Amino acid sequence: MRSLLLVTSAALLIGAAPPKKLLTPNDIVAQSPASAWKTIPAEDLMVMDLANGGRIVVQLAPEFAPVHVANIRALARGNYWQGSTIYRVQENYVAQWGQNESDKPWPAGVTPKPPAEYTRTLKGLKITPLGSPDAYAPNAGFADGWPVAYSAKEGWADLAHCYSSVGVGRDLSPDTGTGGELYAVIGNAPRQLDRNIALVGRVVDGIDRLSTLPRGTEALGFYKDKAQNVPIASIKMASDMPTSERPSYEYLNTDTATFAAYLRVRANRHDDFYIRPAGGVDLCNVQVPVRKKA
């Protein structure tokens, strides 16, 4: 693309007719057919409303962490998070919420000691390869809308820790966390956590309600004064809300020609602003498109 773009610049300089505008990733999303999108099932949408009026919506990934996701659904239905807060916000890292320092009993349906759902078998996943090298795993790509790291040779796969990923807080191993405390990534992808902790999904709406919170001044970003904790009004599964009140979202199917074009342009930005396309892209810089449905 480089020589074409040098020609483009020269053409502009000599006042020639402007060349055809090259597509941006957003253009590709805007022009995509409806058939390239998949609706997120209501039973996979966790809706967290803050007391300050902000809403954060999380898409859960039962295909990667089924027991932890089942726990989260049971915790939401059992109203476990009543009175809970966002109590930790660490700069360039995570925001964390839930029942911290609580001995509240588990609601029905919660598995108190889930298995370590940090990887799964590659079998059963339809992978679209990233096509660029990855520093953290032998292979990287996308499966059913999720960014995944994997080993084609060893047969495992895991959700990658990208901006907005949601995971389960845990103590030292052998603890695997229950789901009662969750975190969302609000900084540069902390991929070192991959395969060390259960990822259960990603924030699909309202991430700025977390990323703009004041950073905690205690070690690891915990708020020093509990009065700084941000109260959570409710956490519900969309499937438990009245149909008329349910929010709905769809994501770009990563197994489509549209996503392949989007991925190609993400790795080769060649619209007007760019001079030198990289010819590669990082897994977490692809950002699978998700949008709200009317």
Place this chain on the structure above:
Amino acid sequence: MRSLLLVTSAALLIGAAPPKKLLTPNDIVAQSPASAWKTIPAEDLMVMDLANGGRIVVQLAPEFAPVHVANIRALARGNYWQGSTIYRVQENYVAQWGQNESDKPWPAGVTPKPPAEYTRTLKGLKITPLGSPDAYAPNAGFADGWPVAYSAKEGWADLAHCYSSVGVGRDLSPDTGTGGELYAVIGNAPRQLDRNIALVGRVVDGIDRLSTLPRGTEALGFYKDKAQNVPIASIKMASDMPTSERPSYEYLNTDTATFAAYLRVRANRHDDFYIRPAGGVDLCNVQVPVRKKA
């Protein structure tokens, strides 16, 4: 490391004496000798004070963008930014500030059309290789405290766009920006900008003053209402401040055994929390340590 850590867990389970704690990246920094650190020259420190009392300190990189950095020093000395604001904050991307839509004349010493300082020659840089693959360039590593992408074969190098990197806003090429408008990265490393725009440094203190700002609701995160713009009280070079008022910072010399150990542990987290070290690390996830001097 994997089997050692499984032994560690087993030892804890059966109540044996706790094994020696393995070092974290922070431990390595805490135990580092004073000789492993380099003081940032006062003429490379840009001190931005917001009207709300917040301070943001930027380390400039004259070895990568000498003309743009000279411009920034001249703009600060010429009080060019008086009355300017932070006017753009885009979620998971950048915060941008300066004289936007201004026809204020350039102070003495400003080069209105700098060269495109998007890459430099590799020659003269002492590189510590990352040791992991990079999706954006043939090679990656560290030079004089900076994360750099480079081509050993072709002989070029560039500063990498990581969290907290500071660059120069520009219009479409052939514009290269002057330095009158600057941005800082407040999201996942937007490495696609590498070699397409002049990076001039990084925020070394106060990044949370930018990352917690409300996101702009116009396209590209511009604030819709100018009343939302965040007023800047002053931007000064530390070298132009009275000695008693100058802040001072030092960074971990990337050409030391301490940094080599830090890099190794960043790629192989094996402290108590981790179960599976990745065996690799992304360039922007290494985060060269910088700290304030007394």
